[in-house]
């Protein structure tokens with residue numbers, strides 16, 4: 001956790017004013033958390049639909065399960081708090097670096113900095129939100145539809161492969177170099193493995209659900 005509060009003690013009066021004008025609050029954290037939760041649910045449901053399609057069923061993901069929703073909510077609240085905390089830390093550092101300016105000179109510089117910060121940060125946040133949600137949807141879908149997965153084909157024929165095929169970090173590179181792995185193995189090690197990790201499992205279930213059983217698939221209930 002980055003500690004921004006101690007940095008306030010190093011600030012001049014003017015710097016403190018600028019920091020106060022631009023810092024984000026607990027209300028901002030709550031807003032972020034809410035926005036992220038909505039994005040998570042969309043990605044989660046979309047992934048459920050994709051997985052259903054993969055086993056031959058045209059079903060829409062419809063997450064209403066209270067336990068799972070609570071889990072996604074908790075993650076999103078934490079993310080919101082972390083976003084605000086990290087922003088306030090870098091804001092404080094930035095303001096401290098501007099000690100030769102007066103208030104009027106500082107403002108446009110901080111506006112420019114903050115815009116650049118969020119332009120870059122939003123990409124990270126969206127990627128993380130999307131990938132964590134999709135990964136969890138895969139875990140939940142496979143485990144809660146275990147009755148389908150376990151009876152249709154031998155487990156070792158159910159496969160997964162990591163995409164995209166390029167990587168910088170050793171964990172991602174390792175999985176990519178292994179090519180097709182068992183679904184079981186893949187589900188034990190869900191991505192993303194680090195911030196900015198674009199990787200996901202592409203699942204090859206190796207079976208299709210009989211059409212009249214599609215309504216029995218778990219889709220978020």
Ligand SMILES: [Zn+2]
Pocket residue numbers: 167169172191192193194196197198199
């Ligand atoms: Zn990765």
